[in-house]
Amino acid sequence: MRVDVREEPVLLTSEPAATVAAGPATDAGPGRRRRWRALLRGRGLVGLVLLALLVLAGLLAPWLAPYPPNEQIPGANLLRPGPAHLLGTDHVNRDVFSRTLYGIRTDLVIVFVAVPIGAVIGTLAALLGTVVGFVDVALQRTFDVLLAFPTLIFAIGLTAVVGPGALTVIIVIAVLETPIFARLLRSSILKVRSLPYVETAEAIGAGRPWVLRRHILPNAAEPLGVQLALSLSLAVFVESAMSFLGIGVRPPQPSLGSLIADGIDYVDSNLGFVLGPLVVVVILVLSLQLIAQGLGATRRVNR
């Protein structure tokens, strides 16, 4: 009996879906592809290009960097930017340009590991919560307590427990992102769940897992793309802020935040020391924000 019930909506729902896809979207293809294509215009494109350049710089750091990141060059103390050292050298004779490249690498690894972890856990929590009632209550109260801490206070507290380091930064970011994604997906599932077409599917007799997977999730997951870009930019901020405070990535490993923190003490001798990593952080954060705006604009166009 149940099998029959589940089979039926396939026919009923695939038909209107096909007409929708073929209907208004003839020139731009199906909805999902159209969304990505619109990202390749305007602000989204600018953001993508900037991000791609930084990712390349990070990936190719070992080949692009003229010096190993931790090599101390004899006699090169706090040199100003010049042809030999594009951003000059630091207080212990290391090449700032090379360290900045490796710093991009550190930041990108941390951010692209931590945010997906948070997003996946948050998504699972939201799904579990919307299916099992008492889990929902427990999760929401837990998130209330978690969100009661301002971001950096929470980071400081967790660092006190785990000790500073790259892994701590990853944990902090993942824990921060979990409630954000869980809340977002939860509210968007609740919104979609009350729409007429879901009620129709339920009235026809579709099973809950089916309705959730086939009808609710594809639509409810839409805001997650924008959130992902925003979360990545927040994560860059958390990483660089923690390293700046001295509770993030441990020296001598370079990270953008610790480079800025070191550089600001030597503004008078080598301005490039602080400006280089500072400009990189600004570009990184802005590019992700632009991508988020591009995706957000696309979403509004789709509506």
Added chain:
Amino acid sequence: MVRYLLRRLPSAVAVLFAASVLIFAVLRVVPGDPASTLAGPDATPETIAAIRHDLGLDQPVIAQYLGWLGHVLTNDWGRSYLIGGQIADLVTAGLTNTLVLTGAALLLAIVGSVVAALLWVGVSSRALDAALTGFNTVALALPTFVTGVILVLVFGLLLPILPTGGVPPNGFLADPDIAVQYLILPAVCLALPASAGLTRFLAESLRTELAAPYVTTARAAGVSPRRLLVAHALPAALPTYLTALGIQAGSLLGGAVLVEAVFSWPGLGQLAAQAIDRRDYPVVQILLLLSVGVFVVIQLSTDLVHAYLDPRVRIGGLTCVLMSARSRCC
């Protein structure tokens, strides 16, 4: 109002209680034994045991928690092992500096956002619109410490007219005009993102109000556009603005940690960073609890102000208003 307060109080207390358990429990599982750290590497087992007894670490965990909670509630915060001095003194000194900084930033954010939002909505000029949109995007996107570093660079190297670090040497009250000079850069740095967020929020709700039927009625009755904005739309938009302000005030406290580091401002953030660096857990515990306490109080008071301004909240609860605005509830 009292009834509303009584209804909101239990959840606030519950969040505080849960946070206190969490903070206490989490700092107990920290690797490393404070007693042996304190005793030093050459201490005999007897000395370590004595210190452990002094610190109360030999008691059951629940007794330790209740003892700690009792001390915190009776204002006896104990001594800092590693930084030195009474925790209460350290915290009071830091708290004063942090409150001055966040208070100034909050004031700047309120003035800035109300003026900018009124201009944005009231004056129709493409140039102004573009300028405000661009400025807002950048102010919201840039991490606080990046704007801080930029301010330090600009005012330290190019325009050395303002001090770029430290607190006024004679305190805040002795020479108010010197104190203001010290305060300007850190407060502006802290206020920028909050101000940008609030501007966007207020402008949005002003536009919503201006589209409401009662404004159309007033416009038809001949009320001037400026009066429509300032006397009709603004008061109606204020309650939700205040809620947003409460949320921003909480995040200002978090941002203060960074701003204090950039401008060497000896506030709670600096104290926290120092305490972590030296693994001074009693100090960290108090600071975390304090920050949650402040956050809960801010939330509660914004809810109360909101309830005072908007009777619907008093009767149905905030969520109800927000929900009923969208679809159904109550």
